[in-house]
Amino acid sequence: MITVTLPTKKYDVKIEMGLGRKIGETVKEVWSKRKVIVVTDEQVGDLYLHTTINELKKADFDVITATVPVGEKSKSLKFVGEIIETMADNGFTRGDGVIALGGGVVGDLSGTVASLYMRGIAFIQIATSLTAMVDSSVGGKTAVNLGKVKNIIGSFYQPDLVIIDPIFLNSLSERNLVEGYGEVVKCSALEGGDFFDLTGKINKVDDILSNAPDLIERSVNFKANVVMKDEKESNLRRILNFGHTLGHAIELLADGKLMHGEAVAIGMVTISQCFEKTGVTPASVTSAIQTRLESVGLPTSSNLIGTDAFFDHLKNDKKNDHGTLNLVALKNIGEPIIVPTKLTEMPEFVSGLTVK
Numbered sequence: 371m372i373t374v375t376l377p378t379k380k381y382d383v384k385i386e387m388g389l390g391r392k393i394g395e396t397v398k399e400v401w402s403k404r405k406v407i408v409v410t411d412e413q414v415g416d417l418y419l420h421t422t423i424n425e426l427k428k429a430d431f432d433v434i435t436a437t438v439p440v441g442e443k444s445k446s447l448k449f450v451g452e453i454i455e456t457m458a459d460n461g462f463t464r465g466d467g468v469i470a471l472g473g474g475v476v477g478d479l480s481g482t483v484a485s486l487y488m489r490g491i492a493f494i495q496i497a498t499s500l501t502a503m504v505d506s507s508v509g510g511k512t513a514v515n516l517g518k519v520k521n522i523i524g525s526f527y528q529p530d531l532v533i534i535d536p537i538f539l540n541s542l543s544e545r546n547l548v549e550g551y552g553e554v555v556k557c558s559a560l561e562g563g564d565f566f567d568l569t570g571k572i573n574k575v576d577d578i579l580s581n582a583p584d585l586i587e588r589s590v591n592f593k594a595n596v597v598m599k600d601e602k603e604s605n606l607r608r609i610l611n612f613g614h615t616l617g618h619a620i621e622l623l624a625d626g627k628l629m630h631g632e633a634v635a636i637g638m639v640t641i642s643q644c645f646e647k648t649g650v651t652p653a654s655v656t657s658a659i660q661t662r663l664e665s666v667g668l669p670t671s672s673n674l675i676g677t678d679a680f681f682d683h684l685k686n687d688k689k690n691d692h693g694t695l696n697l698v699a700l701k702n703i704g705e706p707i708i709v710p711t712k713l714t715e716m717p718e719f720v721s722g723l724t725v726k
């Protein structure tokens with residue numbers, strides 16, 4: 371178990387094999403009897419909603435559900451509105467709660483709903499994808515997309531509890547498992563040391579699953595420590611965005627064809643190649659990251675980079691400060707730095723990269 375301690379809130383991230391079968395009693399440890407809405411997507415719902423409802427009912431919670439379609443398009447105001455309407459129709463008050471059962475999409479959407487309903491009601495994350503287990507369920511970033519802008523509407527809103535059962539990963543598709551591993555490589559490159567050595571030993575997809583509990587524990591531990599120092603991303607937390615400035619632009623341009631973690635994998639390698647050109651990042655750092663990503667089949671380059679639409683998307687990055695992007699670079703493994711770079715310099719910065 372890892373505890374996230376913030377100035378105004380403290381919560382546990384419970385990582386345990388088999389915890390998914392004890393959801394009722396685990397939720398009961400932090401919440402008194404109340405109405406809860408379990409938000410999930412169609413795929414996770416088919417697999418785990420029935421058991422989750424039964425578990426929560428056994429623990430004396432009044433349960434309703436909301437199921438959204440699979441995929442990034444569900445991170446939208448449309449679904450925020452629909453879920454909030456369902457809660458209002460069912461008489462939810464400030465003393466009730468929202469439970470996310472799913473991956474990062476469901477987690478980000480449910481967190482947004484929880485933060486808005488009656489100006490904020492209690493929220494628990496049950497993470498079922500690797501991305502959610504290693505990243506999105508922890509730290510309180512909630513958001514939905516609007517039009518062509520990723521994560522533009524949201525807030526920092528921390529959960530009361532995060533439940534992680536690595537057994538959920540057994541039903542995750544190989545592509546989604548590998549995608550989540552992109553964020554693990556990110557955390558390991560930012561932290562360095564033993565963690566980066568560990569990702570160096572993951573040479574094939576099966577290794578992700580067999581090392582999952584350790585990879586989850588280390589990623590959550592790393593992220594929690596960053597968030598505890600800078601909850602609202604005024605400084606240090608920006609490092610968690612390594613690979614995301616370019617990654618989010620590519621993710622949006624690919625329009626559903628690239629998963630978040632795949633786009634971030636391309637973003638990390640590309641930004642490192644850019645910083646090689648300016649002498650910030652050693653080539654050995656880029657290749658160490660690239661090897662880790664490619665050994666499990668993650669993409670590391672894209673012909674979407676450098677298009678007009680690509681540069682247009684960069685403007686929407688939350689690290690854009692009046693035309694200057696605060697880019698995350700690695701001076702070395704375990705040594706992230708922020709390099710302010712003018713948006714107008716970006717075409718020159720990304721030019722001349724090899725696309726495979």
Ligand SMILES: NC(=O)c1ccc[n+]([C@@H]2O[C@H](COP(=O)([O-])OP(=O)(O)OC[C@H]3O[C@@H](n4cnc5c(N)ncnc54)[C@H](O)[C@@H]3O)[C@@H](O)[C@H]2O)c1
Binds near residue numbers: 478538540549
């Ligand atoms: N808030 C944050 O800090 C943060 C961090 C990282 C990513 N994100 C966001 O998370 C999203 C990506 O998350 P994701 O990769 O989990 O995507 P996702 O939620 O769409 O899940 C990926 C797929 O896996 C399925 N799935 C999830 N758990 C499963 C299970 N146990 N068995 C079978 N299928 C399962 C889902 O139905 C979906 O089809 C993006 O929107 C990204 O922006 C947010």
Ligand SMILES: O=C(O)C(=O)C[C@@H](O)[C@H](O)[C@H](O)COP(=O)(O)O
Binds near residue numbers: 521
């Ligand atoms: O928790 C953070 O902080 C992160 O940046 C984690 C990222 O992996 C995640 O994708 C996050 O949603 C990005 O947020 P944004 O602020 O760039 O929209």
Ligand SMILES: [Zn+2]
Binds near residue numbers: 505553614630634
């Ligand atoms: Zn991410």
